[in-house]
Amino acid sequence: MWHEISMSLSSMEGALRGGFFLWPREFTLAAYEAVLKSQYIWTAYYNTIFTTVIGTILSTLLTAMTAYPLIKARMPGKNILTFLILFTMLFGGGLIPTYLLVKNVGLVNSLWALIIPSAISAYNVLIMRSFFASLPAELEESAMIDGANPIRIFFRIILPLSMPVVATIALWEAVGRWNNFFGALIYLNDKSKYTLPVLIRDIINGQEQAKAMGDLAASATDSIIAATIVLSLLPILCVYPFLQKYFVKGVMIGAVKS
Numbered sequence: 001m002w003h004e005i006s007m008s009l010s011s012m013e014g015a016l017r018g019g020f021f022l023w024p025r026e027f028t029l030a031a032y033e034a035v036l037k038s039q040y041i042w043t044a045y046y047n048t049i050f051t052t053v054i055g056t057i058l059s060t061l062l063t064a065m066t067a068y069p070l071i072k073a074r075m076p077g078k079n080i081l082t083f084l085i086l087f088t089m090l091f092g093g094g095l096i097p098t099y100l101l102v103k104n105v106g107l108v109n110s111l112w113a114l115i116i117p118s119a120i121s122a123y124n125v126l127i128m129r130s131f132f133a134s135l136p137a138e139l140e141e142s143a144m145i146d147g148a149n150p151i152r153i154f155f156r157i158i159l160p161l162s163m164p165v166v167a168t169i170a171l172w173e174a175v176g177r178w179n180n181f182f183g184a185l186i187y188l189n190d191k192s193k194y195t196l197p198v199l200i201r202d203i204i205n206g207q208e209q210a211k212a213m214g215d216l217a218a219s220a221t222d223s224i225i226a227a228t229i230v231l232s233l234l235p236i237l238c239v240y241p242f243l244q245k246y247f248v249k250g251v252m253i254g255a256v257k258s
Contacts, residue, residue, distance in 0.1 A: 001233075008032065008226035015223040031227035041228070043192060044199040047111055048178060049235070051195065055115040056173040062120050063169055064162070067128035068154055089122045095186075102187060113187035114180055114195070124169050131165040132158065171240070178236055196232040203228055 006024045007015050014025025035041055069075050070082055093101070098117065107113040135158065143153045159166065181197035188194060194202075203225055 004226045004229055007222055008230050010223055012221050012223055015221060015226070031221070031223040032231075034224060035227045035231060040191070040194070040199060041231070044194050044196045047193060048195040048197075048232075051111050051114045051180070052174055052177045055118070055177045056170050058115060059119050059121070059124075059173045060166060060170045063124045063128055064159065064166065065154075066120060067125045068132055068158060070125075070129050071133045085122045085125055099186060108187055109189045109193060110187075111193060114177065114183050118177075118183070121173075124172065128162075128165055128169060131162055135161060174239065175236060200225075200228055200232060 002022060003020060006021060008031050009024035009027055009029070010021075011026035011028045011030065017025065066085075070078055072078065092098075102108060102113050102117055107116065139157055139161070140153055143157055148156070179197060180195070181201065184195045184198045185201070188198065
């Protein structure tokens with residue numbers, strides 16, 4: 001990664017000399033200026049941020065709402081639902097049936113195709129279920145005595161106490177959706193819907209460089225590729241430190257609880 005940063009800060013001629021180097025050759029910000037002037041990078045940024053933020057919030061909420069009832073001993077059909085969730089971890093419909101399903105519901109070439117089909121992960125449900133099971137049952141009992149209904153208990157008591165696992169799941173979802181290349185590749189056809197991973201692919205392949213990055217990228221330049229990669233990593237790198245304390249605790253609890 002340090003090499004990519006150094007290359008992004010090097011001149012076009014310095015980057016083209018190749019080889020591995022730790023410090024910029026002929027320091028310049030020309031690559032960043034060229035990338036940031038492109039309308040395609042901002043469009044891709046918006047699309048990626050939209051799918052990441054909306055998808056992470058929706059997935060985390062649906063995962064928690066799916067996992068919470070599974071800890072209730074008196075819930076009818078709990079074992080059947082748990083088995084069906086586990087079943088999806090072992091068997092899937094496959095790429096072609098999944099694509100046909102997404103197409104038939106009208107999500108092809110829509111950003112929602114990157115959000116709705118992957119809204120719930122069976123693995124994340126099991127992790128969150130294990131955490132919920134570790135919370136004292138007396139908390140809910142005392143809240144019910146005070147007149148709180150199950151929905152209020154879930155949003156006002158359970159979720160605030162579950163911030164470690166919620167932050168962990170949210171970070172997993174955010175990173176996965178930010179780097180979602182394959183889904184964007186097969187579902188998105190319009191360049192105005194492209195996300196950052198697909199745009200980076202086009203830049204590396206040299207298919208859309210002249211259109212997306214201007215005259216500086218008329219020929220493949222490693223400095224522009226490196227600058228685009230660095231810019232695509234910055235948001236996740238900025239978010240992670242704020243979630244790290246929850247992330248470590250959530251992973252440990254999810255690992256030791258059954």
